[in-house]
Amino acid sequence: xxxxxSHALFERAQKRIPGGVNSPVRAFRNVGxxxxxxxxxxGARLTIVDGRELIDYVCTWGPAIHGHNDPDxxxxxxxxxxxxxxxxxxxxxxxEMAEAICERVPxxxxxxxxxxxxxxxxxxxxxxxxxxxxxxIIKFAGCYHGxxxxxxxxxxxxxxxxxxxxxxxxxxxxxxxxIVVPYNDRAALEAVFKAQGEQIAGLIVESYxxxxxxxxxxxxxxxxxxxxxxxxxxxxxxxxxxxxxxxSRGGVQQKEAIHPDLTAMGKVIGGGLPVGAFGGRADIxxxxxxxxxxxxxxxxxxxxxxxxxxxxxxxKLDARNAWATLDTLGKTLADGIREAAKDAGIPAQVPQSGxxxxxxxxxxxxxNYEDVLxxxxxxxxxxxxxxxxxxxxxxxxxxxxxxxxxxxxPADITRTVETVxxxxxxxx
Ligand code: PLP
Numbered sequence: 001x002x003x004x005x006s007h008a009l010f011e012r013a014q015k016r017i018p019g020g021v022n023s024p025v026r027a028f029r030n031v032g033x034x035x036x037x038x039x040x041x042x043g044a045r046l047t048i049v050d051g052r053e054l055i056d057y058v059c060t061w062g063p064a065i066h067g068h069n070d071p072d073x074x075x076x077x078x079x080x081x082x083x084x085x086x087x088x089x090x091x092x093x094x095x096e097m098a099e100a101i102c103e104r105v106p107x108x109x110x111x112x113x114x115x116x117x118x119x120x121x122x123x124x125x126x127x128x129x130x131x132x133x134x135x136x137i138i139k140f141a142g143c144y145h146g147x148x149x150x151x152x153x154x155x156x157x158x159x160x161x162x163x164x165x166x167x168x169x170x171x172x173x174x175x176x177x178x179i180v181v182p183y184n185d186r187a188a189l190e191a192v193f194k195a196q197g198e199q200i201a202g203l204i205v206e207s208y209x210x211x212x213x214x215x216x217x218x219x220x221x222x223x224x225x226x227x228x229x230x231x232x233x234x235x236x237x238x239x240x241x242x243x244x245x246x247x248s249r250g251g252v253q254q255k256e257a258i259h260p261d262l263t264a265m266g267k268v269i270g271g272g273l274p275v276g277a278f279g280g281r282a283d284i285x286x287x288x289x290x291x292x293x294x295x296x297x298x299x300x301x302x303x304x305x306x307x308x309x310x311x312x313x314x315x316k317l318d319a320r321n322a323w324a325t326l327d328t329l330g331k332t333l334a335d336g337i338r339e340a341a342k343d344a345g346i347p348a349q350v351p352q353s354g355x356x357x358x359x360x361x362x363x364x365x366x367x368n369y370e371d372v373l374x375x376x377x378x379x380x381x382x383x384x385x386x387x388x389x390x391x392x393x394x395x396x397x398x399x400x401x402x403x404x405x406x407x408x409x410p411a412d413i414t415r416t417v418e419t420v421x422x423x424x425x426x427x428x
Contacts, residue, residue, distance in 0.1 A: 002033060002034050002036070003036065003048060003049070003050035003052070004050070005037070005049040005050050006034065006035070006036040006037045006048065006049055006050065007034060009037045009049065010034050010035065010037070020035070021035065025395075025396060025397055025400065026396070028396045030381070030396060030397035030398065030399065031380070031381040031384045031385065031396045031397065032381055032385070033385070035396070036048045036049070037049045039051075040069070041056065041060075041064075041068030041069060042067070042068050042069045043067040043068060043069070043405075043407035044056055044067050044068075044405055044407040044408045044409070044412055045068070046068070046393060052391070053391065054388070054391050054392065054393040055391060055392045055393065055408075055412050055415065055416060056068070056393050057392070057393060057394050057395065057402040057403060057404070057416075058393060058394075058395050058400075058402075058403060059403035059404070059405050060272060061267070061395075061400075061403070062241075062242050062246065062267035062268065062403055063267045063268060063270055063271065063272045063313075064272060064403075064405055065245070065246055065268050065313060065317065065322070065326075065355070065403075065405050065406065066313060066316055066317075066322075066405055066406050066407060067405040067406065067407025067408070068272075068407070070271075070312075070313075070316070070407075072312050072315075072316050073271045073272065073309050073312045073313055073316075075312070076271075076308045076309060076311065076312035077271075077305060077308055077309055077312075079308065080093070080304050080305050080307075080308035080309075081305065083304065084304065085303075085304070085305055086300055086303055086304065086305075087304065088299075090302070091302065091304050091307070093302075093304050093307035093308055093311065094113060094302035094304075094307055096307070096311055097113065097269070097277075097302070097307045097310060097311055098110075098111050098113075100311060100314055101265070101269065101277060101279060102279070104245065104249055104250050104251075104254075104314070105240075105244070105250050105251060105253065105254070105263060105265075105279070106250065106254075106259070107238075107253060107259045107260050107261075107263060107280060107281075108263055108279035108280055109279070109280070109281055109282040109285065110279055110280070110282045110285035110286070111265075111277050111278070111279030111285070112277065112278060112279065112285065112288060112296065112301070113275070113276070113277050113298075113301045113302040113307075114275075114276040114277060114278065114296075114298050114301050115274050115275060115276055115298055115300055115301060115303075115306075116146065116266060116274060116275070116276045117145075117146050117239075117241035117242075117264060117265075117266035117267065117276050118145075118146025118147055118148055118276070119146075119276045119298070120146075120241060120264035120265060120266055120276035120277060120278040121145040121146050121148055121151060121204065121237075121239055121241070121264045121278075122146070122148040122151075123264075123278050123296045124202070124204065124237045124239075124262045124263075124264050124278050125137055125148065125150055125151070125201075125202065125204065125237070126294055126296065127262065127278075127284060127285075127287060127288065127294050127296075128201040128202030128234075128235040128237060128261075128262065128284075129201045129202075130287050130292070130293060130294035131201075131235065131284050131287050131294075132201045132202070132233065132234065132235065134198070134199050134200060134201040134234070135177045135199060135201060136177045136178075136179055136196060136199045136200045136201060137150060137151075137177060137178050137179070137200070137201055137202055137203075137204060138178075138179045138180075138181055138189070138192060138200060138202070138203040138204070138234075139151055139153070139178060139179070139180055139181075139203075139204050139205070140180065140181055140182070140183040140205055140206075140209065140369075141180050141181070141182050141183065141368065141369040141370075142183060142209055142211070142212040142215070142368065142369030142372060143183070143204075143205060143206045143209050143211065143239070144206070144211035144212075145204060145206070145239050145241075145264070146241070147167075149170045149171075149174040149175070150174050150175065150177065150178050151178065151204065152166045152167045152170055152175075153166050153170075153175045153178040153180060179192055179196070179200075182368050182369065182370065183209055183215060183217075183367070183368040183369065184215075184217060184218045184221055184367045184368050185368065186221070186224055189224070189225065189228060190228065193228050193231075193232050193234075197231075197232035197233075197234070198232070198233075200232060200234040201234060201235065202229075202234050202235040202236070202237045202261075202262070203225055203228070203229050203234055203235075203236055203237065204237040204239060205225060205237070205238065205239065206239045206242070206243075207238050207239060207240045207243045207244075207247075207251060207252035207253065207256075207258075208243055208247070208252055208353060208356070210242050210243065210356055210358070210401040211242075211399065211400070211401070212369055212372045212399045213351070213358035213359070213360055213366065213372055213398065213399055213400070213401060214351040214352070214353070214356055214357060214358040214401045215351065215366060215367065215368065215372070216351050216353065217256075218367065222256050222258045223258065226258055226259065226260070229261070235261040235262055235284065236260045236261050236262075237260060237261065237262045237263070237264065238251075238252070238253055238258070238260035238262070238263045238264070239263075239264045240252060240253065240263050240264065240265055241264050241265060241266040241267055241276070242267060242356070242401070243356070244263070244265040244266070244267070244268060244269070245265075245268040245269060245314060245317065246267075246268055246326075246354065246355060246356065247323075247353055247354045247355075247356065248323055248354070249317070249318070249323065251263075251265075252353075255353075260280065261280050261281050261284060262278060262279070262280035262281070262284060263278065263279055263280055264276070264277075264278050265277040265278065265279070268310070268313055268314070268317075269310040269313070269314065270306045270309060270310045270313075271306070271308075271309030271310045271311075271312055271313035272309055272313075273303070273305055273306040273309045273310070274300075274303075274306060275303075275306045275310060316406075320406060322406050323354060325406060326354050326355035326404055326405075326406065327354045327355070329355065329404045329408055329410070329413060330352045330353070330354050330355050330356070330357055330404055331352060332410065332413050332417075333352075333357060333402075333404070333413050333416060333417065334350040334351075334352035334357050336413065336414075336416075336417030336420070336421075337350050337359060337417065337420050338350050339417075340417060340420050340421035340424050341424055343421070343424070343425075344421070344424035344425050344427065346361065346379075346424050346427070347361060347362060347363040347376075348360065348361055348362070349362050349364070349365055349366055349375075351365075351366070355403060355404035355405070356401050356402070356403065356404075357401065357402050357404075358400070358401045358402055359380070359383075359398075359402075360372065360375040360398075361375050361376035361377070361379045361380065362374070362375040362376070372399070375398075377398040377399075380397075380398035381398070382423065383420065383423045383424075384396060386419070386422070386423040386426070387416075387419050387420065387423065390419045390422070391419075392415070392416050392419050
């Protein structure tokens with residue numbers, strides 16, 4: 001449904017921006033066609049430059065938990081703007097934000113703000129290495145932690161060997177200390193710890209892997225990771241950039257009663273402005289400069305506008321006790337899609353937790369990255385294009401999770417389920 005105005009903008013963009021986009025998934029390469037350009041966004045709706053409105057299930061990839069252009073966040077930003085956009089000295093809102101995070105996430109005793117989720121996970125890895133004096137990091141195949149050199153690595157021929165880079169421009173040196181293990185595989189994880197336990201600085205995991213679609217942990221798997229880390233003196237690093245403050249008030253760790261050593265955060269705590277944060281045990285966090293030898297810094301870290309928007313977003317979640325509402329919306333959408341798939345005889349798995357969900361065209365539950373690759377990703381682009389033509393915008397990739405916001409209404413969900421059912425009935 002390319003419109004002429006978006007097409008013209010995309011032509012211009014491609015001349016001056018690599019691929020015409022400032023982040024690759026926006027280019028629609030996984031679903032075909034050209035991206036549309038958004039003129040404005042309000043509530044659960046995007047307005048395309050040609051004036052058409054779409055129900056949005058991307059929610060700016062997570063931050064827009066109250067929908068777009070939320071009036072309370074806008075009001076907080078207006079107030080903050082009166083006082084200036086950046087100070088270069090400490091400011092009161094940074095203290096308020098640190099207290100707000102620590103109060104919500106009990107494993108976080110101290111927290112440092114930064115500007116993106118990538119910075120947050122990168123800093124966790126450095127801190128884990130600085131604290132333990134060890135070099136190796138374990139990650140899981142299919143988990144995305146931002147574009148950190150050491151974490152853009154997937155499994156080599158064996159999980160016990162060092163990884164190889166997943167992107168050009170990453171040296172073997174940066175990748176060699178990353179060990180990649182299949183998700184939900186206790187035996188593989190235990191084997192790595194058994195063989196190399198004394199060299200492992202930390203294990204990093206997406207609290208719920210949600211960057212290849214949503215994968216939920218087998219019962220007890222999170223606890224198993226926690227115990228292995230404790231036993232071997234490695235730090236357990238929880239990446240809650242996507243799930244933090246979204247899945248529950250205190251993130252997945254609150255919901256699952258898991259106590260990580262370090263947590264990476266972002267998205268919701270910026271209220272739509274650039275932000276990241278990492279925090280955890282005070283004795284580990286105190287290794288950071290200026291107290292300790294692990295260096296980490298940022299010109300715009302703790303930026304007053306981002307802090308104001310993030311605090312307004314957190315307060316509004318509390319005021320509405322939003323998580324129950326978000327979960328009901330998520331369940332209704334997931335159930336509706338499951339039902340529609342069943343009616344049409346299409347094999348579908350719809351994992352959902354609160355306001356995060358995704359759709360796999362697969363007969364069996366998806367437990368790891370291999371299962372994701374085995375699912376029918378080709379069917380997704382057909383669904384995507386059908387929905388877009390009908391005014392519903394799903395993430396432009398079969399490998400991305402769908403986001404809901406408090407601005408989505410039951411009527412939006414009904415319309416979306418009808419749209420999906422139509423696509424399924426046409427057998428895609
Ligand atoms: N970690 C997770 C789990 C993410 O989903 C993302 C981004 O989507 C990141 C880290 C990186 O965050 P950012 O894009 O803000 O650098």
